[in-house]
Amino acid sequence: MNPLPAPRALEQFFLEARCKLLDLAGILDRVGRGADLDSLTADARTEKIHKALGILMSAAPNKAELIQKLFSLAYDPEWKRPSPRF
Amino acid sequence: MKYIDPHIHMISRTTDDYQRMAYAQCAAISEPAFWAGFDRGTAAGFHDYFRQLTEYEPRRAALFHIKHYCWLCINAKEAENVSLSREVIAMIPEFLSKPNVLGIGEIGLNKNTANEATIFQEHLDLAAKTNELILIHTPHLEDKYKGTRMIVDMLKNDPRVKPHRVCIDHVEEHTVKLALDGGFWCGMTLYPTTKCTPSRACDIIEMVGTDRIMANSAGDWGKSDPLAVPELIQEMKRRGHSEADIKKVVFDNPLTFWRQANNWKEWPPEPSLNGAVPQPVKAGY
Numbered sequence: 587m588n589p590l591p592a593p594r595a596l597e598q599f600f601l602e603a604r605c606k607l608l609d610l611a612g613i614l615d616r617v618g619r620g621a622d623l624d625s626l627t628a629d630a631r632t633e634k635i636h637k638a639l640g641i642l643m644s645a646a647p648n649k650a651e652l653i654q655k656l657f658s659l660a661y662d663p664e665w666k667r668p669s670p671r672f
Numbered sequence: 673m674k675y676i677d678p679h680i681h682m683i684s685r686t687t688d689d690y691q692r693m694a695y696a697q698c699a700a701i702s703e704p705a706f707w708a709g710f711d712r713g714t715a716a717g718f719h720d721y722f723r724q725l726t727e728y729e730p731r732r733a734a735l736f737h738i739k740h741y742c743w744l745c746i747n748a749k750e751a752e753n754v755s756l757s758r759e760v761i762a763m764i765p766e767f768l769s770k771p772n773v774l775g776i777g778e779i780g781l782n783k784n785t786a787n788e789a790t791i792f793q794e795h796l797d798l799a800a801k802t803n804e805l806i807l808i809h810t811p812h813l814e815d816k817y818k819g820t821r822m823i824v825d826m827l828k829n830d831p832r833v834k835p836h837r838v839c840i841d842h843v844e845e846h847t848v849k850l851a852l853d854g855g856f857w858c859g860m861t862l863y864p865t866t867k868c869t870p871s872r873a874c875d876i877i878e879m880v881g882t883d884r885i886m887a888n889s890a891g892d893w894g895k896s897d898p899l900a901v902p903e904l905i906q907e908m909k910r911r912g913h914s915e916a917d918i919k920k921v922v923f924d925n926p927l928t929f930w931r932q933a934n935n936w937k938e939w940p941p942e943p944s945l946n947g948a949v950p951q952p953v954k955a956g957y
Binding site: 587588589590598602648650651654655657658659660661662663665666667668669670671672 | 801821825829847
């Protein structure tokens with residue numbers, strides 16, 4: 587499976603990226619205009635959004651996967667499993 | 673291009689959707705047993721639901737020349753009620769020989785609780801006892817990664833489970849390799865906001881390839897699109913992927929997985945353009 591050449595991908599998806607960035611900017615502006623903005627500084631979701639923006643600015647080749655993991659609960663490998671019967 | 677939607681809840685869709693899917697060349701669908709939007713109070717309620725999935729819905733699909741298959745279970749959300757779940761699981765064998773039943777599903781986890789894990793394991797016990805295919809629901813949003821890891825733990829912990837007879841559904845960027853590296857099939861669900869978009873599904877295919885991966889709409893009573901698979905076809909065409917690669921994801925792969933089902937009957941061959949009738953394809957299992 588060959589991905590599109592980078593210049594073609596940019597050409598094809600530039601407007602979509604612009605649109606989604608504007609949507610995100612609109613959401614952040616909306617939150618910022620509301621009352622009680624200071625109460626959000628301790629909200630873990632605010633921190634996650636800021637960290638996600640950092641991932642977008644990075645050179646990582648798997649930004650979507652990293653953002654998915656950022657928004658995921660932690661996994662405990664020692665969780666108590668049920669046993670097969672029979 | 674003909675396609676298969678291997679995960680769509682048609683009982684909550686209108687007949688107009690069947691018509692539009694037929695226009696878009698949907699050849700077949702499979703409908704996993706799922707949560708009805710409210711918790712059912714009795715096993716008798718599930719008995720009626722299983723009759724709907726195995727008797728009524730195939731007839732409605734046939735009006736549009738769409739083949740209808742289904743999967744049976746009590747879903748992860750209602751699995752929190754362990755006693756009701758055990759009643760429902762005890763009832764499932766009565767329906768397993770119905771011709772459109774592919775196996776046990778969509779079993780899985782929702783909020784990753786101990787009760788859900790217990791009932792998931794008891795569904796695995798039933799599937800092992802009756803040698804059924806298994807279709808697995810993975811949780812949404814922040815629960816997905818943890819829940820998928822837990823599901824893979826339970827599958828690997830059970831020596832009776834054959835990975836090539838299991839499909840782990842709703843995979844996304846952070847869970848797709850957990851399924852594929854374990855030897856399982858996987859499904860990507862094209863669903864607004866909470867799951868994967870056609871563009872991201874195409875990205876995932878570009879990253880992991882076309883083996884053991886399929887795509888579905890999971891169309892249901894929520895805001896969802898029963899034509900999401902054709903949208904993926906368009907996205908893959910837009911990026912220049914070959915017809916063969918696209919067909920493998922949206923038709924050949926689900927068919928290959930389904931062909932392992934105990935009740936599987938090969939589809940009658942369709943006449944070719946020159947009028948010759950091709951020989952039926954023999955199942956490879």
